[in-house]
Amino acid sequence: MSGSEQLARQMDQALASCVHCGFCLPACPTYLATSDEADSPRGRIVLMRGLSAGTLSPDDAAVAQHLDACLGCRGCEPVCPSGVEYSKGLEAARAMLARRRGIPFVARMVLAVFRRKWLWRPIMAMTRMLRATGIPAxxxxSGRLGFMMGMVAASRESRVKSRELRVERQGKNSRLSTLNSQLFTGCVMQGLFSHVHDATRRALEQAGYNVQEVRGQGCCGALHLHAGDDEGARALARENLAAFRGTEGPIVVNSAGCGAMLKEYAHLVEDAEDFSARVRDISELVQPDPSQLSTLNSQLVAAYDAPCHLQHAQRIHAQPLAMLKSVPGLTLLVPPGSSQCCGSAGIYSLVEPGLSREVLAAKIAELAALEPRPDVVLTGNPGCLMQIGAGLRAAGLDIEVRHPIEMLD
Ligand code: SF4
Ligand code: SF4
Known part of the structure; x- marks a missing residue:
């Protein structure tokens, strides 16, 4: 079977159960933004079925445009009564488009960087140096440059609060570490959010885990898979499988997008079932110890934003909320649009900036209207942290953005 035939089969298998009921339409951020059926899950499924049947061509610019405009947020999957595996269909469709027309230049450059540690590490180091100057802040x-600077500024550590928390933690006993865990460090999380990794390590140690980090791990490949570079994604998956071979204990992830990807490696490469079965989001492992929290009183109002790849792809929602609700003094708000995509979606905000910002605008408007006004937005994915953080700055709102594990830490 040729590569194209395999992709057509993957699309058919994933999308065959769609009965065109339309229940997914109100859950789709791009449909809500454009009101165009071709920008809805149901409309895109019709286009993908046309590609797999050969009645539509990958050269058709309109087909490509509507599939390119999909965020890949998977908001359409949990609401579908027929169990359509939309994301698997989209992966195959994007790979088919990429084989025919290539991957757009900007996306190709970004993917090439994240494919090579020796390239993304120095770029992240330079970004950290820029961030430390305070210039991005x-x-x-709201302009294109201003928004990018806002994204960089939003990745910084909340210095004052972190320092105070660390001082407060000194002298408190951790539980005896008896269980092994492996921290998945990733690329952007490692490069710009090492403070979230530090918070994750402390929370795991507090929960009785001994935290290890394997050498040779890198980018999970989600950016590549979602952009149609399935070969690049496979190569990265194989590198990570090799790096974690021989280790034991849960593989702990604090980035929703990476966690969803690692849990689905078995769909992409051979011999990945055991690896994927070990992958856990940090909120699945860490629950607060009331005796440690009893002396704290955070006096903060926080709004929780559910990352798409945590809620829709991994179906994890209750655990982060339970974790946050136990923090004394924290007023936790969960806006109705919490589970809607913020428009970040990997490299989508770079390649589809117009629709990305339109989708973000609805989220920022909802956060701005919350009563009481939140001090902080909590979300567990690097792209969401940067996108929402930049959107809040562009709207002139003095609201911080943090990872939920930082709140617990
Ligand atoms: S994807 Fe699911 S919810 Fe959407 S139209 Fe098809 S069957 Fe209905
Ligand atoms: S993945 Fe998201 S943007 Fe794409 S069709 Fe589904 S709900 Fe809409």
Whole structure:
């Protein structure tokens, strides 16, 4: 069977159960933004079925445009009564489009960088140096450059609060570490959010885990898979499988997008079932110890934003909320649009900036209207942290954005 035939079969198998009921339409951020059926899950499924049957061509610019505009947020999957595996269909469709027309230049450059540690590590180091100057925070705004600067500024650690928390933690006993765990460090999380990794390590140690980090791990490959570079994604998956071979204990992830990808490696490469079965989001492992929290009183109002690849792809929602609800003094708000995509979606905000910002605008408007006004938005994915953080700055809202594990830490 040729590569194209395999992709057509993957699309058929994933999408065959769609009965066109339309229950998924109100859950789709791009449909809500454009009101165009071709920008809805149901409309895109019709297009993908046309590609797999050969009645539509991958050269058709309109087909490509509507499939390119999909966020890949998977908001349409949990609401579907027929169990349509939309994301698997989309992966195959994007790979088919990429084989025919290539991957757009900007996306190709970004994917090439994240394919090579020796390239993304120095770029992340330079971004950290820029962030430390304070210039991104000064230039953050609503124009294209201002928004990018806002994204960089939003990745910084909340210095004052973190320092105070660390001082407070000194002298408190951790439980005896008896269980092994492996921290998945990733690329953007490692490069720009090492403070979230530090918080994750402390929370795991507090929960009785001994935290290890294997050498040779890298980017999970989600960016590549979602952009149609399935070969690049497979190569990265194989590198990570090799790096974790021989280790034991849960593989702990604090990035929703990476966690969803690692849990689905078995769909992509051979011999990945055992690896995927070990992958856990941090909120699945860590629950607060009331005796440790009893002396704290955070006096903060926080709004929880559910990352798409945590809620829709991994179906994890109750655990982070339970974790946050146990923090004394924290007023936790869960806005109705919490589970809607923020428009980040990997490299989507770079390649589809217009629709990305339109989708983000609805989220920022909802956060701005919350009563009481939140001090902080909590979300467990690097893209969401940067996108929402930049959106809040562009709207002139003085609201911080943090990972939920930082709140617990
Ligand atoms: S994807 Fe599911 S919810 Fe959407 S139209 Fe098809 S069957 Fe209905
Ligand atoms: S993945 Fe998200 S953007 Fe794409 S069709 Fe489904 S709900 Fe809409």
């Amino acid at each position: 000064q230039l953050a705004g």
